[in-house]
Amino acid sequence: MKKEREGKKENGKYYLRVGKTWVEVNKEVYYGYMDLVWAEEKRQQRESRCDLGTKRCDGDCEHCKFDPSGAPLSLDQMYEEDDYEAPDRGSSVEDQVLAKLLKEALHRELDALPLEDQVLLHDIYFEDIPYTQRQIARKLHISQQAVSKRHIALLGELRVKLEAEVCD
Known part of the structure; x- marks a missing residue:
């Protein structure tokens, strides 16, 4: 399933998706929100990457002996598994x-x-x-x-x- 984009930049204007509508926002709001989205995407990439030291894994991770499933859990994972929700410190x-x-x-x-x-x-x-x-x-x-x-x-x-x- 392809993930829908949450933000876009067109003709020097910035837009974020709210529900099914695109809403124009200023540059600071756009980058503030998208930084969180990009950080989460990067975290998920790192989480699924095999631990080969300095080399990058480009194989099938499900059958890889370097699969990170035994790696220490991150705090984010702990909160997700325990249905913990951190208080929102910023405006949505x-x-x-x-x-x-x-x-x-x-x-x-x-x-x-x-x-x-x-x-x-x-x-x-x-x-x-x-x-x-x-x-x-x-x-x-x-x-x-x-x-x-x-x-x-x-x-x-x-x-x-x-x-x-x-x-x-």
Whole structure:
């Protein structure tokens, strides 16, 4: 059975397979994920290779007297045989794809807001040095309490819209 590719590079873009779909990812995500895939493939190759010292085996390993079946087990094999599952210390590809989709949805919703609301959220979240509510109030010619209430209301609206979009 031929193993399906999990990643591909085309025209300077990087793709990973999520289920049956190809999802475009950045270079760091691609190589971070594929390094793990390649390391596992290499480990499997080394595991099945006969121990001939410095020579490479190119014969039938099932009947070879140098068959590595008596070799010490690796920690990976021990965990696989005992159904041990190590805790995931990084985010999975699915998590990264979901985060990317959620980020795109957030930007669409932000672009759909009235200009005054866009300015308010931009000044709070997207400036290198975020504005205080008092500074935003002066800029928009409204009270600080109005900025606070509008900020809370906008976050609630965005949360509802994004939850609805993610659940669809």
